[in-house]
Each structure stands twice: as C-alpha cells, then as structure tokens.
Amino acid sequence: MDTTPLTLLTIVCEAILKERLLGELTKAGAKGHTLTECEGSGSRHRRVSETLGANIKLETIVSPGVAEQLLNTLTHDYFPRFAIIAYLSPVSVVRGDKYI
Amino acid sequence: MWDVLQVNLASPLALAFVLGIVSRLLKSELSLPRDLYASLSIYLLLALGLKGGVELSQTSLNALFWPAVVTVGLGLFTPVSAYLVLRRLGRFPIADAAGIAAHYGSVSAVTFIAAQQFVQTMNQPAEGFLPTLLTLLEIPGIQLALAIGAVQMARERAAQHAGQSAAEAPRPMAEVLHEVLTSRSMILMVGGLIIGCLMGEQGYEPVKPFFEGMFKGALTLFLLEMGLAAGARLGDLKSVGLFLLGFGMILPVLHGGLGVLLGHWSGLSIGGAAVLGTMAASASYIAAPPAVRMTLPEANPTYYLTAALAITFPFNIVLGIPLYYQMATLLAAH
Numbered sequence: 058m059d060t061t062p063l064t065l066l067t068i069v070c071e072a073i074l075k076e077r078l079l080g081e082l083t084k085a086g087a088k089g090h091t092l093t094e095c096e097g098s099g100s101r102h103r104r105v106s107e108t109l110g111a112n113i114k115l116e117t118i119v120s121p122g123v124a125e126q127l128l129n130t131l132t133h134d135y136f137p138r139f140a141i142i143a144y145l146s147p148v149s150v151v152r153g154d155k156y157i
Numbered sequence: 158m159w160d161v162l163q164v165n166l167a168s169p170l171a172l173a174f175v176l177g178i179v180s181r182l183l184k185s186e187l188s189l190p191r192d193l194y195a196s197l198s199i200y201l202l203l204a205l206g207l208k209g210g211v212e213l214s215q216t217s218l219n220a221l222f223w224p225a226v227v228t229v230g231l232g233l234f235t236p237v238s239a240y241l242v243l244r245r246l247g248r249f250p251i252a253d254a255a256g257i258a259a260h261y262g263s264v265s266a267v268t269f270i271a272a273q274q275f276v277q278t279m280n281q282p283a284e285g286f287l288p289t290l291l292t293l294l295e296i297p298g299i300q301l302a303l304a305i306g307a308v309q310m311a312r313e314r315a316a317q318h319a320g321q322s323a324a325e326a327p328r329p330m331a332e333v334l335h336e337v338l339t340s341r342s343m344i345l346m347v348g349g350l351i352i353g354c355l356m357g358e359q360g361y362e363p364v365k366p367f368f369e370g371m372f373k374g375a376l377t378l379f380l381l382e383m384g385l386a387a388g389a390r391l392g393d394l395k396s397v398g399l400f401l402l403g404f405g406m407i408l409p410v411l412h413g414g415l416g417v418l419l420g421h422w423s424g425l426s427i428g429g430a431a432v433l434g435t436m437a438a439s440a441s442y443i444a445a446p447p448a449v450r451m452t453l454p455e456a457n458p459t460y461y462l463t464a465a466l467a468i469t470f471p472f473n474i475v476l477g478i479p480l481y482y483q484m485a486t487l488l489a490a491h
Contacts, residue, residue, distance in 0.1 A: 073450055
C-alpha cells in the first residue's frame with residue numbers, strides 16, 4: 058500500500074495545559090490531534106487541580122518541520138516550568154496529505 | 158471556648174473530614190470518584206448561590222453597603238499582607254510568595270459554608286447576604302496577588318538583565334481576570350445569586366427540598382473527600398518547613414480577627430462577623446491553584462497546595478471557626 062512517512066509527536070503533560078497546547082498545535086499548523094487522559098509519575102509529580110484529572114497525552118501526526126517547530130516552542134516555553142515530556146516517533150500513514 | 162470547640166468537633170462535618178484524613182493515614186483504598194467530587198462541588202456552590210440570592214432579594218441596599226465596603230477592603234489587604242510576610246519574614250522567592258498570597262487572598266467556599274453551618278448550630282445565623290460578600294472577596298484577592306507577582310518578577314528579571322531568556326512575555330492580566338471571573342465557582346455562585354434574586358422566595362419553594370434538604374448531607378460527603386485530599390498532602394508537611402506551618406495557622410488568626418472586627422464595625426451580627434472573619438482567614442484551593450499554576454509557573458505547587466489544603470483548611474475547620482465565633486461574641490458583648 059502507498060504510505061507516506063510522517064512524524065508522530067506525543068506530548069504527556071499536566072492536564073491544566075490542555076487549552077494552551079491545543080492552541081500551540083493549531084498555531085503551528087497541525088491538522089488534528091488525539092487526546093487521552095492518563096496517569097503516571099515522574100520527576101515533577103504534583104498536580105494543582107483535583108477536578109481536571111492528572112495528566113493528558115496529546116498525539117498529533119505532522120510533517121517533520123512542524124514537529125520540530127513545536128518541539129522548539131515546548132523547549133522554550135514549557136519544559137522549564139511545567140510537568141511535561143514530549144517525544145517524536147516516525148510513522149507511516151496512508152492518505153498522507155490529510156496531515157500536512 | 159471549650160464548649161464551642163466541642164460543638165464543632167462533634168459536628169458531622171468535622172468528623173467526616175477527620176475520617177478522610179485517618180483513612181488516608183491508614184492507607185485505605187477509599188477514594189471518591191472524580192465525577193462525584195465535581196458534581197458535589199457544583200451542587201454545593203449553586204445551592205449556596207441560590208439561597209444567597211433569595212435572601213439578597215429581601216435585603217435593603219443600606220444593610221449591604223458597609224459590609225460590602227469592608228469586604229472589598231479585606232480583599233485588597235489580605236493578599237498584600239500575606240505577600241509581605243512571606244517575602245520579608247519567610248524570605249520566599251517572589252513567585253512562591255505571590256503564589257501563596259493568591260491563595261490566602263482568596264476564599265475557600267467550603268470553609269465559608271462550614272462556618273455558616275456552625276453559626277447556625279450556635280443559634281446565631283449569619284445575614285443572608287453573606288454569599289454576596291463571598292463573591293466580592295474572591296475576585297480581588299487572587300488578582301492582586303498575581304499582579305504583584307507578575308510585576309515583581311518582571312522587575313527582578315529586568316534587574317538581572319544579563320540573562321538569556323529575557324524575552325519572555327508575561328501572561329496578559331486580562332486573561333487571568335477572565336479565568337478567575339469565568340471559573341466554575343464564580344459562574345455557579347454569581348449565577349446562583351442572580352437566579353435566586355430573580356425568582357425570590359416563591360420561585361425557590363419547589364427546588365428548596367433538593368437544594369436545602371440535602372445540603373448538609375452533600376457537604377458531609379464533600380468534607381470526607383476534602384479530608385482524603387488533605388491527608389494525601391500531609392506527607393508534604395515535612396518538605397515545606399516550619400515557617401510555612403506557622404504561617405498557615407497564625408496568618409488565618411490575624412486575618413480572621415481583622416475580618417471579625419471589621420464585620421462587627423460594619424454592623425454585622427455575631428454570626429455574620431464570625432463568618433466574614435472565617436472568609437478572610439480561609440485560603441482558596443479550588444479557584445486559586447490553577448490560576449497560579451498558569452500565571453506564575455515558577456511558584457512551587459507543593460508550597461501553596463500544602464499550605465492551603467493541609468495546614469490552613471484543617472486548622473480553620475477544627476479550631477479557626479469556633480475561635481472567630483468566640484471573637485465575635487466577645488466583641489458584641491462590649
């Protein structure tokens with residue numbers, strides 16, 4: 058089958074950042090996302106809202122350029138202060154033009 | 158004082174709270190589902206707003222004027238005093254001091270409700286318009302402390318200057334104000350007040366059994382959850398230090414005393430002055446933490462959450478409320 062190589066950006070962070078990060082995705086040009094509530098632990102396991110839930114996992118499939126741009130934003134504005142991690146994985150998708 | 162304290166300690170509210178803490182200490186697997194917690198807080202806040210609104214519709218502007226003035230005054234004073242104490246005496250960094258001050262400037266609705274129930278038990282019910290005062294006190298507190306924090310941080314950054322990441326844009330204050338004004342508790346309380354005011358006693362009658370009959374039961378359940386939440390933070394007490402521990406108990410007494418005094422001067426009843434004092438003494442832990450986290454991310458959440466939830470909240474629920482009530486009684490006797 059005809060597939061296109063793209064980049065999957067996965068962000069796991071405190072739930073309170075949801076709206077802000079969705080804004081960043083749109084701004085960078087991501088065409089969609091998948092959001093999951095999740096739990097976990099790490100070096101900064103302390104959450105401010107009992108009602109928002111602990112963490113969210115935000116996944117988006119984008120072009121390598123957009124992924125890099127988003128990682129730059131995260132590195133500059135988010136990593137120093139918030140409980141957040143992010144990683145890239147190579148993926149192959151059908152209908153590649155849907156994502157870029 | 159002892160008999161007043163005894164009444165409070167034997168109330169289902171305080172006991173449910175203690176049960177929550179104890180079950181956490183015993184490492185019980187008990188926990189309230191998150192959705193139930195959210196539903197209970199919606200129910201409590203709306204019920205509080207509705208009841209307050211109905212009472213407000215029967216209140217004259219004259220009776221409300223001076224209490225409202227002193228409440229706004231308290232709202233402007235408490236975050237500043239908390240900030241200065243933390244900065245000057247506690248030597249906390251700007252962000253931490255402002256973050257904690259935002260919590261102490263704002264109000265804990267549950268502490269307020271518990272105080273209202275307590276003065277009712279003592280046959281000294283507070284004026285019906287106190288929920289209106291609660292909303293007046295909630296807004297300026299968080300706002301002012303966050304503004305102080307943002308301004309001081311900017312100044313400090315400018316002074317250090319040399320740094321690399323100087324080009325950081327602070328979060329616009331309008332955004333923070335929007336967040337505070339549209340928070341769940343504000344919408345439910347202010348919305349409830351308006352609905353209550355519009356519908357009056359007659360409109361309230363059909364929904365009264367639901368919103369009033371079940372109120373204390375729901376509150377008991379909510380306090381159980383608060384006990385669990387506070388219990389979970391007890392372990393953090395070790396890491397916050399003795400200063401914050403003392404701060405979390407002494408500052409409420411000072412703020413509470415001031416609130417009682419101002420309430421008394423503005424013409425409130427014993428119950429009203431005690432509840433206003435409790436409001437001034439309490440520290441928010443629902444509205445303030447997310448606002449602080451977003452606006453002052455440099456502030457360490459362990460400090461403000463532990464202080465508000467594991468120190469000041471239990472202190473007020475168990476000792477503070479009877480103490481402010483006693484202060485109000487003594488003042489009225491003079």
